[in-house]
Amino acid sequence: MTSTASQPAPSPSPAAQLAYRFGDGVADGDASMRELLGGKGAGLHEMSRLGVPVPPGFTIPTRVCNDFHAADGAYPPGFKAQIRAGLQWVEERVGTRFGDAENPLLLSVRSGARVSMPGMMDTVLNLGLNDVTAEGLARKSGDPRFAYDSYRRFVAMYSDVVLGVKRDGDLAEDPFEALLEAAKVRQGVGSDTELSAETLRTLVGDYKRVVREALGREFPDDPWEQLWNAIGAVFDSWNTDRAMIYRDLYGYPHDWGTACNVQSMVFGNLGDDCATGVCFTRDPKSGEPGIFGEYLVNAQGEDVVAGVRTPLPIAEKAEGQAAAVSMERAQPETYASLLEACTRLEQHFRDMQDIEFTVQQGRLWILQTRTGKRTGPAMVRVATDLVGEGMIEREEALRRIDPEQISELLHPVFAAGAAREIIATGLAASPGAAVGKVVFSAEEASEWVERGERVILVRVETSPEDIQGMLAAEGILTARGGMTSHAAVVARGWGKCCISGCGALRIDYGAGQFQVEVPGGGVVTVSRGDTISIDGTRGEVMVGVVPLEEPGLPDSLQQIMGWADEARRLKVRTNADTPADAAKAREFGAEGIGLCRTEHMFFGEDRILAVREMILAQDESARREALDKILPIQREDFAGIFRAMDGYPVTIRLLDPPLHEFLPHEPAEQQRVADDLGLSLADVQQRVEALAEFNPMLGHRGVRLAITYPEIYEVQARAILEAACAVVREGVVALPEIMVPLVATASELATTRERLVRVAEAVFAEQGRRLDYTIGTMIELPRACVTSDAIAKHADFFSFGTNDLTQTTFGLSRDDAGRFLPVYVAGHLLERDPFVELDRAGVGALIKIGIEGGRRTRPAIKIGICGEHGGNPASVAFCHEMGMDYVSCSPYRVLIARLAGAQAALAGSPAVSGNSGG
């Protein structure tokens, strides 16, 4: 363990080299040799070269795989001699001998291609066992049960992988499992570990008989025969159907071939000077420095995972484990070795490592190291700490942040390890966790919350009418709708937990309950007032209370965000409809509002009646009269938003949804509106009926409303500009950007712009002051993209509305796609939900056309995105690549977008090392 990293092993001429040796501080290869040694092999060589104690072995390079197939399964000349030499080298390092009756060397034989192909390739463990060596192992370990259980497992694995006894069979028919089960029944025991060594030895015999009967020949007892066949099987596994399909899917060439790693097995269960464990080089939950992990004395790796015995802490200081005896205290020398290995590995890989180790007779062996998975808080803490320790540069720290995981620092989460009785799973529509009593309508939600309850609103789907109840609820659960359904979008905007499209729910509003068939069988009924817990981060629905944890915003995050802002070119704005949302977004660093939807304002209790009066008006003058009632209220809304965004631009979208969305659909509510407005119920119902649409998404909405009812936008523009003039008097810097939605033709925007400019001139004349404002448009229809050059003549800015653009480009209603989109994603017809991550090939191509056309006409046109994609990291990267000026996303995704923008900038520019913060 003290050999230096740079010392190579003596090696034959590289041209003919067929076994590249590694282990115990030396290696023929290194990390750069992935093509030849495969990913896993290169890693083993590199680790060994670092001086980390890796169980010795050798790698058969990828070209042998190709030669093997080219020669119809024959090994190249000199192959066996080199392998024998390699094995001898291993024997010398480990001090055991392959096939030896007293002190047998056992081997693992694993495939390892240039890239990881999870589950595609084959592995054989414990190779070298036969009746003689098994007995030797039993003697040497003093644990016959272990020896024969290893033997039994080896025979089953080898028979499967190398001999193909149960190829393509399924577990129910696995003959080896069947024999094992029968033995357990015979012995009257519940688990494998209770079987005696004798029973296991008998099972080995039974297994071998199965092989004889299936293949008509004996199971090979000769370790060398085992080895040659296992290597061949690894090479053959490169060309299985599933491996070929996998490579086709990901576009990997078939001629890469796989390497084969032959490595000595080490055992942590050969006595009390043996152990096995897992450790992280830092705390994966908090990111705190210091190794963190668990181990078991005299145990195998799987014992740690199985949870039969309680593992012990590795480091002394680990909280919550202090009562137990730590490795640091109990085995200080081993601990020191482990600490050294951890340090070397972390310093080499420059990231927190997740390390598997085994101690065999006092000697530490590192079996595997990989980048450690961690929580969001740990991710941020580790990244900043590593910069502080001079291990990585700021840019590298930024690159390593998974922006999505930042959410974990913002939303309440369920306590780690808390029991969850999951009854259904839906789409993880808006992250976070919520606990509350079930209610089935927005009204109930409001009422129950008013009397002090916490509620979860459960609906088939939600609509804008439900907005007050949604706001009141702790979380929202819907049976229908996708990641961008009304519930999902609204909830994410609020940072409120939401699960959408939970198709398993059978909701019966009448009975006030929902039912779910649970995976194990049986039906769970949840009634109004029952408590449930929902996990919007995972999409899980649980009955009862799952305890919550409060999040905190650590300094390390502030530090990361500062670096991100230095690296970032793309501006990040927010989608916010209220002063409260705007203020929240400013806290998260939003640089303006990219989308302020005016329709949400229309649903306020103080104005919905006037809105309905406007819609039910029979002519323009009645419509103007109703609009005049809305004007002062909207003006106050806008003034509040301008104040919250003092000095930052505010893009306000004029009314977008079809008018029928504002009308009541329940007879009782219709009657109330009729009474309030002095109309008959029939009048109201007729108007509701008349406004109904076959495809509201493609209907009378957006700028189309302004073409037929110009006064609506005129009044909105007046409210915006009057508000701006008012706050300017208070000393606020108001930068209004008026946005016209759903433009399909340049003529629509030209006409609307003309009217808006007229209103602006009138307002400025009345107010005795002018102010800067711009007029632009959403680009959210394919036609707008392909005619963007003409549209740009009338637009100061473009904002790509990628929700609707995705819908129209795909011809896909996001509200209906829940029926089949999951089938598409599951069947790889789509790699991902295009409403979550922007579809580059289709929607992206149209955006590119749209930007090119716009800039051709107006080179300085400001371009942004305000769809849900503005908060999706991969989509933000696309926006950066397209040269957009900004993205806009919901307040709770502003941090994510800032990080993603920085990462995109770093990805697009060559890495600059001068930015080191070390």
Next chain:
Amino acid sequence: MTSTASQPAPSPSPAAQLAYRFGDGVADGDASMRELLGGKGAGLHEMSRLGVPVPPGFTIPTRVCNDFHAADGAYPPGFKAQIRAGLQWVEERVGTRFGDAENPLLLSVRSGARVSMPGMMDTVLNLGLNDVTAEGLARKSGDPRFAYDSYRRFVAMYSDVVLGVKRDGDLAEDPFEALLEAAKVRQGVGSDTELSAETLRTLVGDYKRVVREALGREFPDDPWEQLWNAIGAVFDSWNTDRAMIYRDLYGYPHDWGTACNVQSMVFGNLGDDCATGVCFTRDPKSGEPGIFGEYLVNAQGEDVVAGVRTPLPIAEKAEGQAAAVSMERAQPETYASLLEACTRLEQHFRDMQDIEFTVQQGRLWILQTRTGKRTGPAMVRVATDLVGEGMIEREEALRRIDPEQISELLHPVFAAGAAREIIATGLAASPGAAVGKVVFSAEEASEWVERGERVILVRVETSPEDIQGMLAAEGILTARGGMTSHAAVVARGWGKCCISGCGALRIDYGAGQFQVEVPGGGVVTVSRGDTISIDGTRGEVMVGVVPLEEPGLPDSLQQIMGWADEARRLKVRTNADTPADAAKAREFGAEGIGLCRTEHMFFGEDRILAVREMILAQDESARREALDKILPIQREDFAGIFRAMDGYPVTIRLLDPPLHEFLPHEPAEQQRVADDLGLSLADVQQRVEALAEFNPMLGHRGVRLAITYPEIYEVQARAILEAACAVVREGVVALPEIMVPLVATASELATTRERLVRVAEAVFAEQGRRLDYTIGTMIELPRACVTSDAIAKHADFFSFGTNDLTQTTFGLSRDDAGRFLPVYVAGHLLERDPFVELDRAGVGALIKIGIEGGRRTRPAIKIGICGEHGGNPASVAFCHEMGMDYVSCSPYRVLIARLAGAQAALAGSPAVSGNSGG
């Protein structure tokens, strides 16, 4: 009238020429001088040069207009002298003098730009009248009423156009009209013509007082002052707001300027040797050779139009007019002159002319000639006759056909001149005429027709459930839906008369009636069983019976179609779902089926139950069981179509609409289905509910059905290929092309194609024979267009589905667009309904991208169009320009598409004169 055409008038140096003289067989200019003399001026010069007796005058060229504006309204040097000289030349020709008290020359002063700008520019008639010349005119004509009425009109017109007294005023406030109305009231008469000369003279005084009061100066009595000002007003009219906006709209430069035509007025009402009339050089209704027209002795032009006196026939032979005394008999010399002018003009313009003439004191003057409007039959007859007469070549004949007008030769029409009590107007959705009793449901339609009635089906809108009733009805009238609504598309496919989107109808199904507010006021109620007549060519709804005429297919049309086929490159297929439609389309010359929709077959009575069973099935095996019942029926459908299309390709689109379209929505029908299938009503209702979609257009349909339920397309493919094998045994040549709808991703088509090929291989194995077939896709989503290169890997052909592509490109539901699209078209926000004529700028741009991508991957890919646009001439031209292989349209539009294809080919190639049929 015998002066030769080639003799120019003596003229001053052209460089300085400011008045180009024309008239009575001589002219300074000719037809080639549009830029200088304007369109109208150049025409007058050309006519004069042809030896046609045009009232003499002169044209002030366009450059004077520009000079005039450049000099702030001053005329260029020498201008007045040249005008005076020109006028003197006119006086010599006409024999009257400008401002003369006894024999006054009156003038018209009109603008005339390079292109016609209808309604944009100004005109003054009867210029030169004042108290003295009016009295002279009264004496000379012996008709003081005429003289003072002319004077009155002149003062009003001049005051308006030149003096600007009522600029921008509207008629309700027209002071001259008000005075006229007051005079009529005072005199107790109903019409202008009943006012006495004295009253008219008084009115002139009143009019002049209005001018004095409005402007503070006198109306100019000096004819020369009138003339200078009128010319200035014509030039000024070039720069009015409306003219500028018009030019901006059409992209005409503002620096063209307008010419000004000053022409002598001639009068047909100065005695019995005077007359006025209108004549066509051929019969505009039938196209028969020989001049055809009407005239009135001692009358003004407007008298012919007003219908107060009954005009007389011009030619003796004209049928239906024989009882009256013709000009040919009564005034043989004038007739001879007119005949000569007609012949010259027709031979010169090489087309049937519509000519206005006046005979003043025995002398014929041609006032105007233009290409004569004609009926469809006349259009075809004239075109072929002109070729026969050697006047034009075949290509020219083809170019002159308006393909849309061909419809008139195919559909029943209302008898010309029949009285029509129009109560409402809707969209002219499917041409033709129909008379029948009103029914309000498809069931009623079927029942009433079964008992021998003819019915018009009146619905708010139609759905596929109504198909049987629609087929039974004579015609269809809907209150909602556009040119491509379900009713419109289905009706056009059948050649059945249909009016859609007739928004004025207030249909009350419960009461069994509809009401309409008629234009004049009042409400008309039409009840079930009342007879109405509908004109699908004009979109007019009439109460009662309007008599019908049967159409015939003349030989001349066959001749034209033969020439069209020689010129055409684009193939023309048809959209047909039944053997009957297919056979009909073959009669019209369809070269295959471009779109056979399988869903219409699903509604047949013998299969709809099985279809519903399939949809209501709980799992794949139940679904397959139901599909197995549909298979043999579909096979027979396809066999029939293959037989009808023997030797021609048949493109069959696999199931496209969302499944809920096939389920019943009425409880009674739901109960029947439940009973038939042994389900509960609740089961059926729950499934109907579960399948409901927010935006069905963007929902679970097309290939998405095949991704979730592969067995549907598998069974359809089996039916197609089994049918093809069966008919091949009969000696029929079957060329199936299997089309997958609504593809958005290449993966959808790849997966589906693989499954279809597997089915084909199975069928061929079972049948013991192979046959050629292809698999392709609809391109009907923007995403398919921009990713067509990837999609083409799996497609033998592309068929652009421009209905859905227009919907998704615009984000516009064709079923809902009726609310606002008319406002767009009326307001010039869209030049035309994009569902009628393909939108080149938007949808066209995507099609171009789609074609380029497809051909990049697969250069020989077959490309066509199968939306409604395939039968629209302008859209067919686009398809030709894009290099498509074929268009496909409804059977009744096949002739139109064949002609449009020929015209597109001719437009794209330089005119070749060797093709003359003369």
